[in-house]
Amino acid sequence: MNRTGRMVFFLISVAGFFAIYLWALRGLSPFGHYPGPYGDVLNKVAVYERHATDVVTAVNFDYRGFDTLGEEFILFISVIGATLLLRRQKSETEDGDQEDESPNRTAPAPSDATRALTLALIGPMVLFGLYIVCHGQLTPGGGFQGGVILATAPLLVYLAGDFESFKKITSHTLVEAAEAAGAGGYLLIGFIGMILGTFYLRNVFALGKTGEVNSSGTIAAISIATGLEVAAGFVLLLYGFLEQTLEIRLGGGKGGGKK
């Protein structure tokens, strides 16, 4: 389809979209007057039923835990797909016949300011990520956000040094095992409910006292499993993209990728 044909089709679809959108909007209540019963019901009962003060995390991992299981597996499969696509294929091994165009020039080392700042931030970043994962049921946070924060800690290592140090701390099999453990852990925690005689993904752990970290039963456990999986998934993605990109080593200046 050439460009003008595409533009005409686009304009017709936009007109159709607007018609349907306006028709749908007439059925909604005006902005700011939320009518629905479910949100209010959940806001009232979630704290008492699950001993979790963050209702959004309770909805995510308990009341609608099955949907979150599905979404987590979408994430898992996307990471698998991306790493499969980015793997180093047999046809592109070392570029042996590539001459070094500028043998006297090496990549500039990161400046001292960058190094100092990133090295200082690695520890607090890991701690902050763990804090957000563990306190998901009390304050805004949870597995997804904390997992991505945890995944930026190896990235800081890469920024402070080079790709070799990044490769050293993210030994590939351990990260893959962690991701599988996170995804499988969520699945298995659901089965505990079935083993104990009730339905899948029922909250069967001890509920604890509201306001403490060790509360709300399976929500905390699922949050930790999700955090592990999201962190490992993003580290794998970063590894895949960085491996494809980097070829210049510090102090060497020699081109060519290496496996």
Added chain:
Amino acid sequence: MLLIQVTILIFVAVAGTGVVLTREPSSQTVAISFYGLLLALMFFIFQAPDVALSQIVIGAVALPLMIMLALARIRRDREQSERANKREEKKAA
């Protein structure tokens, strides 16, 4: 409060238009990062702190990072193929 909400919504619309109309992907990375931050601010103003945390972490950090890495890879591929073409021309000549 109403004024703040209207302002941030207009900013989000303008930033979204800016992201689409920037044609060059490397400048678009900066634009999407800024757009992500504006969206996170909008989520805060509309009383959704969980979602805002998620958006900051993903839309302002992880997404532009992956886009930049993909662009770097594409650029390296282009340079490699250009060098291979030049070498073949030198051999033929």
Added chain:
Amino acid sequence: MMHFMSFFPYAIAAWLFVMGLYGIVTSRNFVHLIICLAVLQSSTYVVLLSIGYRWGGVPPVFAGPPVGTPAVDPIVQALMLTDIVVEATVVALLLALAVQLHKHTQKLNPDELEALEG
């Protein structure tokens, strides 16, 4: 004034949707197309957020305020939260596809691509 505000966020969401779609339709570079897809997805976040909002509501986190205070809807926020993380990984998958495409055909323009060959 109230009348204007009762549909304004939905109008902004529709504008973002149309702009994202326009970017995808008239794109000349695959990476630009992928980023416009991200803008398209963010329009759904605006719609979901607007459905759940309540004037004068607090966030649905009851670590401070007592349980009875009128709060905004937590269900749509739960939907948006996982959606944002999944969007990032899907964009990563699409970027990996674009990288492979460029490696094999040296082209990034959707208009210039021909049919698949074996």
